[in-house]
Amino acid sequence: MKRERQLGIIYSAPMGLWLTIFFLIPISIIVIYSFLKKGLYGGVEWQFTLKAYQEMFNPAFLKVLWRTLWVSVVATAITLLLALPCGYAMARSRHQIFWLALIIVPFWTNSLIRIYAWIAILSSEGFINELLLSLGIIKESLSLIYNQQAVITVLVYINIPFAILPLFTTIDKFDFQLLEAARDLGATKRKAIFKVLLPSIRSGIITALIFTFIPIFGAYTTPLLVGGKDSYMIGNIIVDQVTKTRNWPLASAFSLIITLLSTLGVIWILVSGMQDKAKGVVK
Amino acid sequence: MRKLSLLLLVGITFLLTSCPKEEKVLHLYNWTYYTPEALIEQFEETYGIKVVIDYFASNEDMFAKLKAGAKGYDLVFPSQDYVEIMIHEKMVLPIDHEKIPNLTYISPLVLEKATYDPTMEWSVPYYMGAAGIAVNRKRVSDYPRDWSIFSTKKLANRMSMLDDLREVIGDALAYLGYSVNSVDKKELEEAKRLINQEWKPNLVKFDAEGFAKAFASGEFLVVQGYAEAIYEELDTELWENVDFFLPPSGGPMYLDSMVIPKGANNTEAAHLFINFIHTPEVYAQFLDRFHFPSSVNTAAAPYMTTEPFYHVEDLENYELKRDLGENLTLYNTLWETIRYNE
Numbered sequence: 001m002k003r004e005r006q007l008g009i010i011y012s013a014p015m016g017l018w019l020t021i022f023f024l025i026p027i028s029i030i031v032i033y034s035f036l037k038k039g040l041y042g043g044v045e046w047q048f049t050l051k052a053y054q055e056m057f058n059p060a061f062l063k064v065l066w067r068t069l070w071v072s073v074v075a076t077a078i079t080l081l082l083a084l085p086c087g088y089a090m091a092r093s094r095h096q097i098f099w100l101a102l103i104i105v106p107f108w109t110n111s112l113i114r115i116y117a118w119i120a121i122l123s124s125e126g127f128i129n130e131l132l133l134s135l136g137i138i139k140e141s142l143s144l145i146y147n148q149q150a151v152i153t154v155l156v157y158i159n160i161p162f163a164i165l166p167l168f169t170t171i172d173k174f175d176f177q178l179l180e181a182a183r184d185l186g187a188t189k190r191k192a193i194f195k196v197l198l199p200s201i202r203s204g205i206i207t208a209l210i211f212t213f214i215p216i217f218g219a220y221t222t223p224l225l226v227g228g229k230d231s232y233m234i235g236n237i238i239v240d241q242v243t244k245t246r247n248w249p250l251a252s253a254f255s256l257i258i259t260l261l262s263t264l265g266v267i268w269i270l271v272s273g274m275q276d277k278a279k280g281v282v283k
Numbered sequence: 284m285r286k287l288s289l290l291l292l293v294g295i296t297f298l299l300t301s302c303p304k305e306e307k308v309l310h311l312y313n314w315t316y317y318t319p320e321a322l323i324e325q326f327e328e329t330y331g332i333k334v335v336i337d338y339f340a341s342n343e344d345m346f347a348k349l350k351a352g353a354k355g356y357d358l359v360f361p362s363q364d365y366v367e368i369m370i371h372e373k374m375v376l377p378i379d380h381e382k383i384p385n386l387t388y389i390s391p392l393v394l395e396k397a398t399y400d401p402t403m404e405w406s407v408p409y410y411m412g413a414a415g416i417a418v419n420r421k422r423v424s425d426y427p428r429d430w431s432i433f434s435t436k437k438l439a440n441r442m443s444m445l446d447d448l449r450e451v452i453g454d455a456l457a458y459l460g461y462s463v464n465s466v467d468k469k470e471l472e473e474a475k476r477l478i479n480q481e482w483k484p485n486l487v488k489f490d491a492e493g494f495a496k497a498f499a500s501g502e503f504l505v506v507q508g509y510a511e512a513i514y515e516e517l518d519t520e521l522w523e524n525v526d527f528f529l530p531p532s533g534g535p536m537y538l539d540s541m542v543i544p545k546g547a548n549n550t551e552a553a554h555l556f557i558n559f560i561h562t563p564e565v566y567a568q569f570l571d572r573f574h575f576p577s578s579v580n581t582a583a584a585p586y587m588t589t590e591p592f593y594h595v596e597d598l599e600n601y602e603l604k605r606d607l608g609e610n611l612t613l614y615n616t617l618w619e620t621i622r623y624n625e
Contacts (some may be wrong), residue, residue: 038611040608041368049443060623119493122503143440145502146487229488232623240622243343244448 009136027259034252042246052249056257061237068233069146076213077154079163082156083208087167100168103161109159115225118154119145122226127200146228154222159215163208170204171197206272209267218258234258309552310556311336312356314539316435318560318573326559332552349374354546357553363538364606366406367399367513370552384553388582396603397538406540407557410569411566413536413601414450415511415529415593419504422452429530430458432505433482442505443497444482446489448506448618451478453535461546463535463602466610483621496520510592511573527592533600538579 034052036044057062106114120125120132122145129141137237144150174197182192198205220235234254311318315338319519323334325393337356339345349359349369361369380386386403397481400406416432427430433442444451453463464470487503497503506513508585510527516527541560543553560566565587569620570577576591577584578598607614 029296041350041372042343060619063624116493116496121495123500125495125501146440158485172313227488228484229486229622230624231488237623243341245618246343246611247615 030252030255030259034249034256036249038247038249040246042242042248044248049249055250056253057248064232065234067230071152071155071223071233072213072217072219075152075216076209078152079156079160079212080205080208082107083160083163083167084205086160086164087171087204090164090168091171094175096172103164107161112221114158115154118150118157118226122150122153140153145226146231148227148231150226150228151219151223151231154226155216155219158222159212162211163214166207166211167201167204170201170207174200180272182271203269203273206269210269213277214262214265217261295349300499302481305332308333308335309549309556310355310357310547311556312349312359312544313338314360315340317360317539319383319569321572322560322565322568323563323567326556329559330495330552332549332555334556337617349544355548356544357549358556359542359544359549360409360539360613361542363397363399363540363603366538366540366542367606369544370405374545375545376545376550378403378407378543378557379554382551383558383561385558388453388561388563388566388580390579390581391536395577396536396541399605400540403568406542407561408579409539409541409560410575411538411598412415412509412575412616413529413534413598414445414509415508415527415597417498417506417508417510418526418528419498419501419524420526421524422501423504426505428528429524429532430454430482434487435505436485438505440487442486443490443494443503444486444490444507445494446622446623448614449490450535451621452614452617453602453604454507455482457535457600457602458530460532463533464605464607466607466613471613472502472619475620489622503549511575514574514592525594529593529597529601531597531600533602535604536598536601538603572577 031221035048035050035051037047037051038155039045093099095165123129124141124143124145126144128144129138132138133141178196178200179192179218182196183189187195220232220239223231223233223236234257238251238254238258241247241254287324309332311334313336318336319423323336326332328336338444339348342362345359345361346365346368348528349356350372366375373487380403386407389403389408392400393411394403394410397406397408403608415431416428418426423438425436426435432438433444435442444454449463452471452474455472455477456463456465459470459477461467461470461474465474490497490506491508494506494508495512495516498506498508498513499521512528513525514522541553541557547553560569561580563582563609564582564586566578566583568590569575570583570587570591571589574589574592576593576595576597577587
């Protein structure tokens with residue numbers, strides 16, 4: 001028995017080592033730095049202070065924080081609304097592999113290149129404007145890029161596979177006879193979807209939500225490249241604090257917020273997953 | 284056991300001594316694409332020294348890495364503010380003038396501006412230049428050739444300025460007739476007003492990444508930026524469509540220099556390289572590659588085969604960006620209101 005316990009430690013050692021090196025240590029550095037004094041030329045001085053957290057309450061930062069939340073909520077909502085019917089259609093399709101491939105293949109291209117592709121699509125001299133101009137639908141180029149809408153569009157595009165895939169897998173497991181049963185028992189089509197389908201794929205929806213909201217919340221490249229003069233998000237502030245304004249503690253404090261938020265999200269998934277299981281037992 | 288450790292010891296000693304001789308390698312730490320490949324090869328052939336280059340994208344990156352204890356670089360190319368910081372932090376070794384006869388070619392005008400090291404005790408200038416304004420001449424006519432171009436309403440949403448606080452605030456300060464290093468609160472307040480009320484409403488964005496591509500595609504019609512980055516994106520036959528100029532009211536200027544960091548393995552080769560690059564014929568090749576004017580090494584001008592994008596005289600009203608130390612916070616706060624507020 002004792003020997004087995006020892007073996008358990010050995011088996012879990014690689015995992016423990018991995019988490020220590022790539023999770024615990026970096027997170028600890030971020031936590032510690034956020035409570036230190038900023039060094040004059042970047043870095044930190046070993047002196048405890050809460051200044052970084054006080055600085056966060058700067059109205060300019062709060063505005064960016066608010067904007068980040070707003071953009072993230074809108075982009076996540078659009079992503080989910082688009083991903084749900086996609087996932088549903090895929091689950092019911094006979095060509096699942098084909099659709100899966102269509103979703104996965106774009107991943108083979110670097111996301112930076114895909115963002116530049118969007119610049120080529122959306123810009124004043126880009127594909128959409130050229131097309132509309134040549135068809136005579138518009139007289140002057142529309143401003144489709146360097147604004148909040150462009151940021152949201154590209155964020156949705158980049159993150160939608162992360163929503164479709166979990167939704168697809170849960171819907172795929174759903175027993176569609178339940179829908180028929182609901183219809184037989186007098187439910188309308190809409191009622192059957194909202195009362196039977198959606199509650200059953202709840203865990204998939206939450207996973208999709210978390211998988212899209214967290215990366216969008218920490219977005220950096222998209223607002224930088226397709227955003228306008230007022231599209232900054234928290235991710236951009238963090239980079240600026242490290243590379244331009246030499247305020248590492250503030251950067252750490254912001255990172256910590258993003259990390260905490262992500263952790264809360266993951267806890268939410270776990271808890272709701274457990275609740276689902278508990279419900280299943282009661283039934 | 285003892286035999287084994289003895290064997291190991293011998294083995295390690297053998298391994299260590301069989302490493303290539305140290306004098307034969309020169310480790311450079313330079314800006315990305317800042318020293319033409321051809322010149323590096325020329326240096327390697329002439330002196331039989333292998334050159335290994337590591338790149339950085341910003342002074343902050345470079346400084347953080349050296350400060351964190353990176354060793355083994357023989358020659359680093361920081362900008363003026365970081366040269367000043369590195370001298371102040373005692374991170375660099377003195378330059379031995381005896382070993383660099385070509386120092387005589389360094390323009391006294393440049394050294395006059397480099398007030399932190401006017402006698403090249405610690406650093407040797409590499410290149411001095413400034414960001415300017417590029418205008419798409421085919422699509423824009425009748426515009427002021429000054430910073431006030433950014434106040435032009437009819438160009439609204441087709442112009443960009445650099446995403447760089449020292450550059451943008453510096454331009455505004457210079458335009459108002461103040462020093463680009465001003466720490467006077469009233470002057471900075473005026474600069475902020477100029478940027479936020481006159482310039483920013485007409486800008487599509489502050490951009491340091493994609494502006495040159497957007498300018499090349501015709502999306503942006505007026506951009507503030509570095510000439511070499513802007514022209515690099517354009518085919519040479521399109522160059523005539525570009526009007527690049529440095530506004531005469533002046534602005535911030537940079538001076539990249541070569542320093543030998545403490546911990547350098549091969550100071551001898553570092554000196555050789557500095558002397559090599561400042562040979563007028565060689566330096567002219569560097570300038571030709573980027574269409575730079577011969578600001579630092581004036582003796583190179585006759586050997587140049589290209590017309591530079593701007594001229595040394597254009598830099599007359601330009602001022603080096605100095606390190607602001609604690610006062611950088613003033614600029615940061617200002618930049619936050621420009622950059623983060625709607």
